[in-house]
Amino acid sequence: MAVKLIDYAAMPLEKLYAAFRTCYSAETPAEIWEKIRAEKIGHDQIRKFIAERLKTGHASPLEQVVFWFAISNVSRSLSHQFVRHRIGISFEQQSQRYVKFKENKLAYVLPESWSRAGLAGEYEELTAKISALYARALAAGVPAEDARFVLPNAAPTNFHVMVNFAEMLHICDLRLCVRAQWEIRRMVALMRAEIKKVLPEIALYLQPKCGEHRMGYCDESLEDWRKCPLGKVRPHKSVLFDLYNLYGSQKVRALSEREFSAVEEKEQL
Numbered sequence: 001m002a003v004k005l006i007d008y009a010a011m012p013l014e015k016l017y018a019a020f021r022t023c024y025s026a027e028t029p030a031e032i033w034e035k036i037r038a039e040k041i042g043h044d045q046i047r048k049f050i051a052e053r054l055k056t057g058h059a060s061p062l063e064q065v066v067f068w069f070a071i072s073n074v075s076r077s078l079s080h081q082f083v084r085h086r087i088g089i090s091f092e093q094q095s096q097r098y099v100k101f102k103e104n105k106l107a108y109v110l111p112e113s114w115s116r117a118g119l120a121g122e123y124e125e126l127t128a129k130i131s132a133l134y135a136r137a138l139a140a141g142v143p144a145e146d147a148r149f150v151l152p153n154a155a156p157t158n159f160h161v162m163v164n165f166a167e168m169l170h171i172c173d174l175r176l177c178v179r180a181q182w183e184i185r186r187m188v189a190l191m192r193a194e195i196k197k198v199l200p201e202i203a204l205y206l207q208p209k210c211g212e213h214r215m216g217y218c219d220e221s222l223e224d225w226r227k228c229p230l231g232k233v234r235p236h237k238s239v240l241f242d243l244y245n246l247y248g249s250q251k252v253r254a255l256s257e258r259e260f261s262a263v264e265e266k267e268q269l
């Protein structure tokens with residue numbers, strides 16, 4: 001697998017600053033940008049302001065920071081999962097209709113679990129047979145869009161992806177969690193590493209959902225949390241409820257209609 005950050009929209013931190021600042025300032029966005037360009041607002045001030053805003057739930061400005069990635073040699077098994085993300089991300093994927101793969105170029109993704117199980121040899125024998133049949137089908141005039149029916153989930157594919165920072169955070173929440181499948185987890189970890197090289201200030205926030213900059217706790221099942229290597233350093237939600245019950249002024253309980261009224265400001269509790 002190869003993951004490369006091809007590009008990102010220019011002046012991402014400044015864009016984030018100006019987007020957030022527009023919401024909280026009497027100045028127009030053009031006036032804010034004049035100050036940024038005239039360096040009346042220093043780099044440190046921009047970083048500090050963004051760091052404070054990122055602690056809040058005001059997330060829509062994060063959609064104004066955009067990344068482009070080149071991703072290659074991932075499996076179709078991964079791609080089925082990746083393309084389920086539908087907001088703030090745009091994909092172009094290598095076609096099995098327009099691309100006729102050369103028999104000897106079909107290098108299937110081999111999960112390590114097959115090698116550990118001592119079945120890598122049989123896996124490779126089967127994929128070699130599939131490649132040979134695929135090549136015979138093409139040679140016999142079967143169109144590529146039909147020949148591909150024999151290709152397995154292990155077949156390799158490539159992506160050109162555009163994704164904004166808000167969606168990248170969400171993808172990391174889900175796919176850096178050990179509940180996600182290993183290959184997509186590895187790919188997302190590489191995407192994070194690429195962003196970290198150029199924008200460490202915001203890459204900091206790219207964490208699994210239990211990370212200290214995200215939800216901070218695990219909302220998966222207690223059983224999964226117990227198995228997770230991060231479970232040693234991140235709490236499970238049930239632990240938080242137990243603590244609330246121990247030290248909170250009241251016990252955790254279901255919301256009553258009275259509390260809904262309080263939310264609607266009809267009644268003071």
Ligand SMILES: Cc1cc2nc3c(=O)[nH]c(=O)nc-3n(C[C@H](O)[C@H](O)[C@H](O)COP(=O)(O)OP(=O)(O)OC[C@H]3O[C@@H](n4cnc5c(N)ncnc54)[C@H](O)[C@@H]3O)c2cc1C
Nearest residue numbers: 081084085086087088089167170171174175177179180181
């Ligand atoms: C561990 C794991 C196991 C999974 N297992 C399965 C499985 O067994 N079967 C299966 O089919 N899928 C499975 N999925 C995929 C999952 O159901 C989602 O399709 C995938 O995580 C991407 O969906 P998203 O809602 O996060 O999309 P995104 O596009 O990444 O969503 C971005 C944000 O927008 C919100 N959003 C997106 N669309 C809408 C909408 N129409 N209305 C309101 N809010 C919206 C999302 O809730 C999210 O907050 C699994 C995912 C994970 C991480």
